[in-house]
Amino acid sequence: HLDKHVQDKHFVLQLAMWSLRGVSSVILANSPLSGALIMAAVCWESPWQGLLGSLGVLASTLTAVITGQDSAEVSGGHHGFNGMLVSLLMGVFSSAGDWYWWLLLPACFGSATCVFLYSGLSSLLDRWDLPVSVFPFNTVIILYLLCTGSDHPYFPHHPAKPPRALEPGDTKLIAVEVIRGIPLGVGQIFACGALGPSLLILGAVLLYSPLLAIHALLGSAVGTLAGLSMAVNHGYLYSGLSGFNGALGCMTVGGLCFTFNWKIHLFAIVTAFISAYADIALGNLLGTVGLPASSWAATLTTTLMLLLTGSLAEYRIPTVQVMAP
Amino acid sequence: HLDKHVQDKHFVLQLAMWSLRGVSSVILANSPLSGALIMAAVCWESPWQGLLGSLGVLASTLTAVITGQDSAEVSGGHHGFNGMLVSLLMGVFSSAGDWYWWLLLPACFGSATCVFLYSGLSSLLDRWDLPVSVFPFNTVIILYLLCTGSDHPYFPHHPAKPPRALEPGDTKLIAVEVIRGIPLGVGQIFACGALGPSLLILGAVLLYSPLLAIHALLGSAVGTLAGLSMAVNHGYLYSGLSGFNGALGCMTVGGLCFTFNWKIHLFAIVTAFISAYADIALGNLLGTVGLPASSWAATLTTTLMLLLTGSLAEYRIPTVQVMAP
């Protein structure tokens, strides 16, 4: 399969387009321009993260080409985004510092594994017309962190801290920091913890669809509210970690998989709340063994919401149409 | 949807009927009279628990009406029982004492979430003609307990103790206490730990179907036997916690989902044993992070038994017919 593609003289250009589409798929968009903006934001925060992300998206897209996955899926970027997220998170959790070149090895291998998971899970979930979404990323990153551990001789990493854990000096909440956490929640989708790049990512969402951008901010705010009501530690609120699952849940329901109307808008807010609470619960559970909850909560909640029967199901857009640009 | 129902002048009366049906669904019955008896038993043990239970069943039934769930399901009470169990268990695990009014908030939200889980899971499980049963309750209560934790500032709760953990002074087993645990096992289905209310609940089962009542007691006895063989701590036996998963497993197979004959009777006993042992195993696993196994064991075991092929499967009654009153 690779041969056939390589003969095409524009292969490298095509690969870049597929990859950028893959990058934009993380925020449920499907536009190379949004993808380029996001890559710029990631590189802005840290060039090393930019390298890891590019490597991840390339490794997984190439693996998809080599293993002969459906070419419409490959060119739509569906095989790139899981690999990119795996590589980015490996970089974020690594405690060996930036430019630790050995990390490229697990990043490549982990990204390639995502393709197998994506392909296998799509056979499984097709029966219910469900998208695979970021299940492969969540699975691979958990397995990688379990394989290594915080004091690993080759690939050490920071243990994840459960949202429950109180930090010393967590006495008074600073309101402006909490509000700052809301746009950061959108940036945390790409493991990005600085305000500038987060706003650029939000801009990339806005460019693709203003409806998505509104729901992203709304979901992040809902997630922060849920975090406040459960008295999570302050760092969790300030960094935007409490918001990004809510944002993902809210975007998927409100801006992508359902025809928009006011009922669906309310439904998206409910989804954001359930995602955010589920994220705190899973974060506390996985935190007991030093693992992060990444986006398990949003992925599971939106999968559940897509399965819903009743009058809300009438507005659901079939997966095939959602996937189309 | 709510509008249409509210126009009906008997809406409140109807809602009460649906809710009582929902209450009786927990013990696999479908009769408002049994439901009323059970509510009486719960209120007898603790009026606060009665309030929580009523709130839970109302919140989830109303959510089902608002989100436009199938009206036959709503009027059959299928959307009430998970909400009720969630609220009851929140009350039992809460360490803030009775009449802690803030608890009504998570009780309402948790009960409403059950409707989404019920609806989503029913799409998933329909493919195998499996009932959703209490999967939503088990999921929501685990997520709630994970969200809060034992030393939570707003919603503190008692950590669950694994059945393995020995208590100081666990030297000699008192036979009469163990036998008393058997009817308590039936009461524990509604988180009820006193003998009188437990017997009243057993009476509610007997009223609906003597066959169910016999299997409930038999299953609870089998569970106690399993607990003895695994040397669980004495409190687990005395409180009936060791019996209620066995009771639920035995009732589902022996009195509900299969046409009764002596083969099915033996099969129900086997199911009770497997449920009880699985409950001890899951209790030990979840107990390491302070979580209860609630009725995961019985739910998973009966789901497995309903999937069984071979000559026993011939006696299975299709789910649609089981659900009908």
Added chain:
Amino acid sequence: HLDKHVQDKHFVLQLAMWSLRGVSSVILANSPLSGALIMAAVCWESPWQGLLGSLGVLASTLTAVITGQDSAEVSGGHHGFNGMLVSLLMGVFSSAGDWYWWLLLPACFGSATCVFLYSGLSSLLDRWDLPVSVFPFNTVIILYLLCTGSDHPYFPHHPAKPPRALEPGDTKLIAVEVIRGIPLGVGQIFACGALGPSLLILGAVLLYSPLLAIHALLGSAVGTLAGLSMAVNHGYLYSGLSGFNGALGCMTVGGLCFTFNWKIHLFAIVTAFISAYADIALGNLLGTVGLPASSWAATLTTTLMLLLTGSLAEYRIPTVQVMAP
């Protein structure tokens, strides 16, 4: 059902044949001769393990006959291998020493439970044409170990050690011991830790299919390599525990479920790597609560690989044809 079979005067002989087929099914073979060789190897290592294994395979095959499972499945040995593995592992983990007769009770009960799990899961997995494989074994052994615990008064067992845990004196790796771990990895499929019996088991695989034997060794070598790259403790490498999940994954893909060609050969190696890394990850996770990862990694990975779409899926052999002798 039992009656009909017992009338047949050759019933005992038939049962022996089914059981030996069942024993050989663990290594994906379907030949009573291979089964007899394996039984000899297990008895060679420890007669007590041989007794437990025989009891397990008999108990589960008889349970399948009694519960009226499909007779083609029973005579093909599909109901024997899970029971055998459960009994063997119960013996290996038991810290009560050999010839502890009470252990026969849980061995019988656990083996019988496997039949229910096999039958229920086959209904579930049939929708995707997936084999049940060793899911029942993995589930039952985990539940058994959870039920008891290391300091249980009746059935004590050794806690499993995660592969991450470093031992005192783990300073220098002995190359010859690592290489010795490769054939031991094949033996560990039957929880066999001695070189002689492991080679005999490898001989049994070779007798059935040389292709399977090559992939078994190759997979075990890949698993050892994966273990080295993740710096697992030395005992894990020396005992062959790091190799057996790789071996199982490699055998299933390379020698059984796909038509062999060089692409599938490469695919089998990739499967072995993924199985081996997943085993280390799951071992670290389950090791935190003292549980072994047994063959979860290989079972889940091969199930995933059988679901794969794309050009590799063209070579897949349907399960019905794989199962036929």
